Amino acid sequence: MQNFYVNxxxxxxKIGLFTLGGGYAMIPVIENEIVDRRxxxxxxxxxxLLAVAQTCPGALAVNISVFxxxxxxxxxxxxxxxxxxxxxxxxxxxxVAMFFHKFQDNEIVKxxxxxxxxxxxxxIAAPVFSLARTAHIGWTNxxxxxxxxxxxxxxxxxxxxxxVAAGTCGYLFGLLVKPTE
Numbered sequence: 337m338q339n340f341y342v343n344x345x346x347x348x349x350k351i352g353l354f355t356l357g358g359g360y361a362m363i364p365v366i367e368n369e370i371v372d373r374r375x376x377x378x379x380x381x382x383x384x385l386l387a388v389a390q391t392c393p394g395a396l397a398v399n400i401s402v403f404x405x406x407x408x409x410x411x412x413x414x415x416x417x418x419x420x421x422x423x424x425x426x427x428x429x430x431x432v433a434m435f436f437h438k439f440q441d442n443e444i445v446k447x448x449x450x451x452x453x454x455x456x457x458x459x460i461a462a463p464v465f466s467l468a469r470t471a472h473i474g475w476t477n478x479x480x481x482x483x484x485x486x487x488x489x490x491x492x493x494x495x496x497x498x499x500v501a502a503g504t505c506g507y508l509f510g511l512l513v514k515p516t517e
Contacts (some may be wrong), residue, residue, distance in 0.1 A: 340408075341413070341416045344405065344408070344417050344420065345417070347370075348421040348480060350427055351366055352367065352420060356455070357453040357455075357459035359396025360396060360459070360463055361460055362397045362400070362485075363386065363467070366458070367379075367382055370382065370404055371409055372439070376408055377407060377408070380408065386400060389403050389422060397422075401414075401418050401421040402418050402421075461482040468481070
Protein backbone atom coordinates (compact mmCIF):
# COMPACT_ATOMS: atom_id res chain seq x y z
CA MET A 337 0.00 0.00 0.00
CA GLN A 338 1.37 3.37 -1.05
CA ASN A 339 2.09 6.12 1.42
CA PHE A 340 -0.78 8.65 1.50
CA TYR A 341 1.57 11.59 1.01
CA VAL A 342 3.24 10.10 -2.05
CA ASN A 343 -0.17 9.21 -3.48
CA UNK A 344 -1.62 12.68 -2.78
CA UNK A 345 1.43 14.37 -4.32
CA UNK A 346 1.20 12.13 -7.41
CA UNK A 347 -2.53 12.81 -7.86
CA UNK A 348 -2.19 16.56 -7.52
CA UNK A 349 0.95 16.62 -9.70
CA LYS A 350 -0.97 14.81 -12.45
CA ILE A 351 -3.88 17.26 -12.07
CA GLY A 352 -1.51 20.22 -12.22
CA LEU A 353 0.31 18.81 -15.23
CA PHE A 354 -2.62 17.81 -17.44
CA THR A 355 -5.40 20.28 -16.61
CA LEU A 356 -5.50 23.30 -18.90
CA GLY A 357 -7.49 26.40 -18.04
CA GLY A 358 -6.39 27.19 -14.50
CA GLY A 359 -8.06 26.61 -11.17
CA TYR A 360 -11.65 26.57 -12.38
CA ALA A 361 -10.84 23.88 -14.90
CA MET A 362 -9.12 21.85 -12.16
CA ILE A 363 -12.12 21.87 -9.81
CA PRO A 364 -14.08 19.03 -11.46
CA VAL A 365 -10.91 16.97 -11.86
CA ILE A 366 -9.97 17.41 -8.19
CA GLU A 367 -13.56 16.75 -7.14
CA ASN A 368 -13.72 13.59 -9.23
CA GLU A 369 -10.42 12.30 -7.87
CA ILE A 370 -10.90 13.21 -4.19
CA VAL A 371 -14.68 12.80 -3.74
CA ASP A 372 -15.84 10.28 -6.33
CA ARG A 373 -12.85 8.06 -7.03
CA ARG A 374 -10.85 8.00 -3.77
CA UNK A 375 -13.72 8.88 -1.41
CA UNK A 376 -11.31 10.84 0.78
CA UNK A 377 -14.07 13.35 1.60
CA UNK A 378 -17.74 13.89 0.86
CA UNK A 379 -19.12 16.35 -1.70
CA UNK A 380 -20.50 18.76 0.90
CA UNK A 381 -17.10 19.12 2.58
CA UNK A 382 -15.48 19.63 -0.82
CA UNK A 383 -17.96 22.38 -1.75
CA UNK A 384 -17.38 24.06 1.61
CA LEU A 385 -13.61 23.98 1.07
CA LEU A 386 -14.11 25.33 -2.43
CA ALA A 387 -16.17 28.25 -1.11
CA VAL A 388 -13.42 29.13 1.36
CA ALA A 389 -10.71 28.70 -1.31
CA GLN A 390 -12.52 31.11 -3.63
CA THR A 391 -12.72 33.81 -0.98
CA CYS A 392 -9.00 33.67 -0.17
CA PRO A 393 -6.45 35.67 -2.14
CA GLY A 394 -4.25 33.73 -4.50
CA ALA A 395 -4.60 31.13 -7.21
CA LEU A 396 -7.70 28.97 -6.84
CA ALA A 397 -5.88 25.74 -7.74
CA VAL A 398 -3.32 26.34 -5.01
CA ASN A 399 -5.95 27.42 -2.49
CA ILE A 400 -8.17 24.38 -3.02
CA SER A 401 -5.19 22.02 -2.91
CA VAL A 402 -4.04 23.59 0.39
CA PHE A 403 -7.48 23.19 1.94
CA UNK A 404 -8.03 19.65 0.66
CA UNK A 405 -4.58 18.55 1.85
CA UNK A 406 -5.07 20.22 5.22
CA UNK A 407 -8.51 18.66 5.68
CA UNK A 408 -7.09 15.22 4.89
CA UNK A 409 -3.75 15.26 6.79
CA UNK A 410 -3.23 18.72 8.34
CA UNK A 411 0.01 20.59 7.45
CA UNK A 412 1.93 17.68 5.86
CA UNK A 413 -1.08 16.93 3.64
CA UNK A 414 -1.37 20.58 2.64
CA UNK A 415 2.32 20.69 1.72
CA UNK A 416 2.08 17.52 -0.42
CA UNK A 417 -1.04 18.57 -2.33
CA UNK A 418 0.14 22.15 -2.82
CA UNK A 419 3.57 21.16 -4.09
CA UNK A 420 1.94 18.56 -6.32
CA UNK A 421 -0.44 21.00 -7.98
CA UNK A 422 1.99 23.94 -8.24
CA UNK A 423 5.20 22.19 -9.33
CA UNK A 424 4.08 21.28 -12.88
CA UNK A 425 3.06 24.87 -13.66
CA UNK A 426 6.32 26.18 -12.22
CA UNK A 427 8.39 23.78 -14.31
CA UNK A 428 6.40 24.46 -17.50
CA UNK A 429 6.61 28.24 -17.05
CA UNK A 430 10.33 27.93 -16.39
CA UNK A 431 10.80 25.97 -19.64
CA VAL A 432 8.60 28.34 -21.64
CA ALA A 433 10.45 31.37 -20.24
CA MET A 434 13.77 29.85 -21.26
CA PHE A 435 12.68 29.32 -24.87
CA PHE A 436 9.76 31.72 -25.51
CA HIS A 437 11.82 34.36 -27.28
CA LYS A 438 12.68 31.80 -29.97
CA PHE A 439 9.08 31.08 -31.03
CA GLN A 440 6.92 34.00 -29.84
CA ASP A 441 6.43 35.36 -33.37
CA ASN A 442 5.76 31.99 -34.97
CA GLU A 443 2.36 31.96 -36.75
CA ILE A 444 1.71 28.33 -35.80
CA VAL A 445 2.19 29.14 -32.11
CA LYS A 446 -0.13 32.16 -32.41
CA UNK A 447 -2.76 29.99 -34.10
CA UNK A 448 -2.47 27.34 -31.40
CA UNK A 449 -3.10 29.93 -28.69
CA UNK A 450 -6.09 31.29 -30.61
CA UNK A 451 -7.53 27.77 -30.84
CA UNK A 452 -6.99 27.04 -27.16
CA UNK A 453 -8.91 30.12 -25.94
CA UNK A 454 -12.45 28.83 -26.69
CA UNK A 455 -11.61 25.46 -25.15
CA UNK A 456 -10.44 27.18 -21.97
CA UNK A 457 -13.75 29.07 -21.76
CA UNK A 458 -15.60 25.75 -21.98
CA UNK A 459 -13.32 24.22 -19.34
CA ILE A 460 -14.18 27.09 -17.01
CA ALA A 461 -17.92 27.07 -17.79
CA ALA A 462 -18.47 23.33 -17.28
CA PRO A 463 -17.71 23.30 -13.53
CA VAL A 464 -20.12 26.17 -13.00
CA PHE A 465 -23.08 23.93 -13.79
CA SER A 466 -21.73 21.09 -11.67
CA LEU A 467 -21.11 23.42 -8.73
CA ALA A 468 -24.55 24.99 -9.14
CA ARG A 469 -26.14 21.56 -8.80
CA THR A 470 -24.03 20.73 -5.73
CA ALA A 471 -24.80 24.12 -4.14
CA HIS A 472 -28.53 23.50 -4.69
CA ILE A 473 -28.95 26.39 -7.11
CA GLY A 474 -32.21 25.81 -8.92
CA TRP A 475 -35.15 27.66 -10.41
CA THR A 476 -36.00 29.36 -7.12
CA ASN A 477 -32.60 30.92 -6.43
CA UNK A 478 -30.74 31.05 -9.76
CA UNK A 479 -31.16 34.81 -9.82
CA UNK A 480 -28.68 35.28 -6.93
CA UNK A 481 -25.46 34.36 -8.81
CA UNK A 482 -26.73 36.18 -11.90
CA UNK A 483 -27.30 39.42 -9.98
CA UNK A 484 -23.93 39.05 -8.25
CA UNK A 485 -22.16 38.57 -11.59
CA UNK A 486 -23.99 41.53 -13.13
CA UNK A 487 -23.13 43.76 -10.16
CA UNK A 488 -19.46 42.91 -10.59
CA UNK A 489 -19.32 42.92 -14.40
CA UNK A 490 -21.69 45.72 -15.43
CA UNK A 491 -21.64 48.05 -12.44
CA UNK A 492 -18.07 47.45 -11.37
CA UNK A 493 -18.99 46.61 -7.76
CA UNK A 494 -16.00 45.27 -5.87
CA UNK A 495 -16.32 41.46 -5.52
CA UNK A 496 -15.39 41.71 -1.84
CA UNK A 497 -18.52 43.80 -1.21
CA UNK A 498 -20.64 41.29 -3.10
CA UNK A 499 -19.20 38.42 -1.03
CA VAL A 500 -19.72 40.28 2.26
CA ALA A 501 -23.31 41.18 1.30
CA ALA A 502 -24.06 37.61 0.16
CA GLY A 503 -22.57 36.14 3.33
CA THR A 504 -24.52 38.56 5.50
CA CYS A 505 -27.77 37.82 3.66
CA GLY A 506 -27.13 34.08 3.93
CA TYR A 507 -26.47 34.37 7.65
CA LEU A 508 -29.63 36.42 8.20
CA PHE A 509 -31.64 34.00 6.06
CA GLY A 510 -30.32 31.13 8.16
CA LEU A 511 -31.41 32.89 11.34
CA LEU A 512 -34.87 33.69 10.04
CA VAL A 513 -35.67 30.55 8.07
CA LYS A 514 -34.80 27.12 9.38
CA PRO A 515 -33.24 24.91 6.69
CA THR A 516 -35.22 21.84 5.64
CA GLU A 517 -32.18 19.51 5.45
